Amino acid sequence: MSRLAVDGGAPVRTRPLPTVLVPAGRTFGAEERAAVLEVLDSGVLNASCGGPWLPELEATMADLHGIGHAVASSSGTAALHLAVAAVDPEPGDEIITTPLTDFGTIAAILAQNAVPVFADVDPLTGNLDPSSVEACLSPRTRAILVVHLFGAAAPVAELRALADRAGVPLIEDCAQAYLARPAPGAPPVGTYGAVGCFSLQQYKHVTAGDGGLCITGDAVLAERMRLFADKAWPRDEGRFHRFLAMNYRMTNLTAAVAGVQLRRLPEVVDRRRRQAARLLAAVGDLAGVHLPTLEDARLHAWWVLPLVVDGDNRRWADALSAEGVPAVAGWLQSPVYLYPALTERRTYGTSAFPLTSPPARRDWTYGPGLCPVAERLVDDTLVVLQWNENYTDADVDDIAAALVKVAAADHPLDHQ
Numbered sequence: 128m129s130r131l132a133v134d135g136g137a138p139v140r141t142r143p144l145p146t147v148l149v150p151a152g153r154t155f156g157a158e159e160r161a162a163v164l165e166v167l168d169s170g171v172l173n174a175s176c177g178g179p180w181l182p183e184l185e186a187t188m189a190d191l192h193g194i195g196h197a198v199a200s201s202s203g204t205a206a207l208h209l210a211v212a213a214v215d216p217e218p219g220d221e222i223i224t225t226p227l228t229d230f231g232t233i234a235a236i237l238a239q240n241a242v243p244v245f246a247d248v249d250p251l252t253g254n255l256d257p258s259s260v261e262a263c264l265s266p267r268t269r270a271i272l273v274v275h276l277f278g279a280a281a282p283v284a285e286l287r288a289l290a291d292r293a294g295v296p297l298i299e300d301c302a303q304a305y306l307a308r309p310a311p312g313a314p315p316v317g318t319y320g321a322v323g324c325f326s327l328q329q330y331k332h333v334t335a336g337d338g339g340l341c342i343t344g345d346a347v348l349a350e351r352m353r354l355f356a357d358k359a360w361p362r363d364e365g366r367f368h369r370f371l372a373m374n375y376r377m378t379n380l381t382a383a384v385a386g387v388q389l390r391r392l393p394e395v396v397d398r399r400r401r402q403a404a405r406l407l408a409a410v411g412d413l414a415g416v417h418l419p420t421l422e423d424a425r426l427h428a429w430w431v432l433p434l435v436v437d438g439d440n441r442r443w444a445d446a447l448s449a450e451g452v453p454a455v456a457g458w459l460q461s462p463v464y465l466y467p468a469l470t471e472r473r474t475y476g477t478s479a480f481p482l483t484s485p486p487a488r489r490d491w492t493y494g495p496g497l498c499p500v501a502e503r504l505v506d507d508t509l510v511v512l513q514w515n516e517n518y519t520d521a522d523v524d525d526i527a528a529a530l531v532k533v534a535a536a537d538h539p540l541d542h543q
């Protein structure tokens with residue numbers, strides 16, 4: 128067994144892997160460059176003032192998902208806010224969601240004066256546990272907001288059934304899971320709930336810097352989201368500003384780049400899947416490590432590569448990073464409900480609104496112990512590796528070698 132780099136041994140690799148922050152780790156081409164220039168040359172940068180780019184982007188997104196409507200906005204957080212606003216909760220109504228997500232998921236709930244209620248997650252995938260969601264249902268539940276974490280589809284069929292029984296909509300946060308599927312041949316995520324929300328931020332599979340997309344099969348929800356992104360101004364009618372709404376418009380520059388990126392998306396996801404399958408085949412069963420399965424490789428969107436280890440995720444992350452394969456323990460610093468925004472209820476001034484009763488049915492506070500499985504993932508067992516469609520076979524083989532090496536050091540008796 129060779130000495131770990133973290134203990135002074137030679138690292139598996141020293142050349143940096145491509146990341147989404149460098150050109151080598153992005154899939155941009157001449158078409159994106161041409162699209163930007165086309166918009167500039169048109170003189171119209173605001174999509175409400177004309178140009179084909181935004182309608183084309185929305186049509187591409189709807190077609191990719193075989194669904195009736197797509198609505199563009201300025202970010203993934205905006206897209207989530209559009210979805211929550213379209214559901215139109217009363218202040219203090221509850222939206223059940225996950226503690227393992229980007230804060231944008233929670234901001235969208237609070238911004239619309241609803242209460243985030245945190246259900247616990249599966250200890251291996253980090254995705255919402257339907258039985259915990261069920262236990263969170265109350266007469267004030269107004270929606271379930273599921274996140275497809277790391278690229279793996281959450282149990283959407285179960286969650287949809289729960290939502291239907293409760294008579295509330297399911298909203299899907301698909302920011303990390305473009306074209307992920309819950310089962311072979313099943314439709315992609317974003318098509319199981321009332322609305323699916325996506326992000327075009329720099330770290331996502333495809334990007335325009337920032338940007339958001341919502342998809343829905345419901346024309347009424349689509350229209351409400353469209354209005355919410357444009358100050359509720361029905362541009363084709365005389366009656367102005369129908370309800371309180373924001374300016375979450377996407378510009379033509381963003382739409383033009385996003386349109387090209389979206390056409391590349393199936394290939395981007397496919398390449399991520401192929402390289403993930405190569406990795407999983409190379410490492411086989413690693414003692415003390417849970418990885419997505421080889422069968423999952425074709426369903427997963429591989430935003431990142433999540434590992435669940437027996438414990439001491441920080442040691443694992445340090446050891447892998449020292450081998451030249453950057454790894455992060457826990458992904459988040461804490462489950463989102465332990466951020467000051469929630470523990471200190473920093474919402475609107477010092478009011479703690481809407482986490483107070485009234486408008487909520489009870490006073491809502493957040494602290495350690497709320498979701499023990501999520502806390503254990505973040506604190507002890509979860510390790511996240513970056514993933515990229517531009518990894519070469521040699522890159523993937525190095526990542527596999529680093530995983531095998533660190534696992535062997537962690538479980539010397541299994542690997543002598």
Ligand SMILES: *Cc1c(COP(=O)(O)O)cnc(C)c1O
Binds near residue numbers: 205230232300337
């Ligand atoms: C990135 C992300 C968001 C927020 O998207 P932005 O475009 O950064 O606002 C929301 N939810 C999840 C799960 C994300 O990964």
